[in-house]
Amino acid sequence: MLEISGLRAGYGAVEVLRGIDMHVGAGEIVAVLGSNGVGKTTLNMVLSGIMRANAGDIRFNGSRLARTSSEIVASGLIHVPEGRKIFPNLDILENLELGCYMRGKANRKRNLERVFEIFPRLRERIAQKAGTLSGGEQQMLAIGRGLMAEPLFLILDEPSLGLSPLLVEEMFTLIQRLNQDGLPIMLVEQNVVQSLELANRAYIIENGEIALSGDAESVRNNPDLRRTYLGL
Structure with a gap:
């Protein structure tokens, strides 16, 4: 590859x-x-x-x-950067939808469901501002945003x-x-x-x-x- x-x-x-x-x-x-x-x-x-x-x-x-x-x-080829680089003033759904801006837009709904299946906590907090999430949840969001682009x-x-041993x-x-x-x-x-x-x-x-x-x-x-x- x-x-x-x-x-x-x-x-x-x-x-x-x-x-x-x-x-x-x-x-x-x-x-x-x-x-x-x-x-x-x-x-x-x-x-x-x-x-x-x-x-x-x-x-x-x-x-x-x-x-x-x-x-x-x-x-x-999708890069999930160090430090997460989420958009803190946007909610979870908005952050995820930005992930398919260049690739995967046609399958947005299907890819959202896949991300929420992998990260059920993101579905629970879908309207929450990304900047208020815990470090582990922000990392889930960053990876989920990458998956939206169908890598x-x-x-x-x-x-x-920056994650606790349990979250690691x-x-x-x-x-x-x-x-x-x-x-x-x-x-x-x-x-x-x-x-x-x-x-x-x-x-x-x-x-x-x-x-x-x-x-x-x-x-x-x-x-x-x-x-x-x-x-x-």
Whole structure:
């Protein structure tokens, strides 16, 4: 579904991504892990068309990735950003309907029902202003808004950020459920342990480069990862 080769990107003279190679296949959950400042956000911005790559090739669903954000969304690559980025002064229904502005508008009612089936709490609070929701409910809304666009591929950027341990468990269960329905997911996280329990494969980014990659079990058991990220 997604193939990235030799990707370089940055800000002015500062290069952040230094030759990223990775891929995500159909039906996979692939975790992209790393601490703050290693390039995860820059990678997501390039994939979403918010910033341009300096070099490299990105192919999505067999074709070269479109250049603009609107074209990328229309192609089915949907990014649920870090920090949720909901519209706090709009209610839940209005936020969800904005999710199908570029893609999925013809199936708005059907997609709303699917979102409410996955997130019954959103149906219960359908007229509530998004800014008054709890952190977990706002994350549900952000993912639900992404699902309204009928994604062929979903990037989830730090979905567990700021959630309680109980809600983190609930969020990862949800991600697994979405994947079991056939949706390929790129999970960009700092939560190393639970991401590796969920993912099929993983990439560890350090200083803008892939420092470690492989199937999730081998990455989880790698002594370098355990020493650097888990303190073991």
